[in-house]
Amino acid sequence: MSTQNVTLVDPYVIRTLETIRGRNVVVETVRGSLHGVLMDVKPDHIVVKSDNGDSRFFVRIQQIVHIMPI
Numbered sequence: 001m002s003t004q005n006v007t008l009v010d011p012y013v014i015r016t017l018e019t020i021r022g023r024n025v026v027v028e029t030v031r032g033s034l035h036g037v038l039m040d041v042k043p044d045h046i047v048v049k050s051d052n053g054d055s056r057f058f059v060r061i062q063q064i065v066h067i068m069p070i
Contacts, residue, residue: 009043013061017041020069024051028065038067 018041027034027048034057040047046064048057 008062010061014041014043017046017067020067024070026068026070027059028067029059029063030065031063034059035070 017038021038021041023038025036025038025048027036027038027046034048034050036048036050036057038046039049039056044062045058045060048059049055050057
């Protein structure tokens with residue numbers, strides 16, 4: 001028996017996120033909110049650099065409730 005990994009991809013969300021790459025955003029997740037610059041967008045996660053620039057956060061797209069550019 002083999003194991004398969006399945007990742008759900010929402011192409012509309014990915015395309016929309018790519019249009020705001022490099023901008024300041026507020027990301028609301030199921031665990032709270034995050035402020036910073038949207039650095040990268042991948043099919044399953046985004047990378048946000050914190051406002052102070054010291055930390056990078058990798059957030060699974062499935063955990064995002066909403067994103068607001070600021």
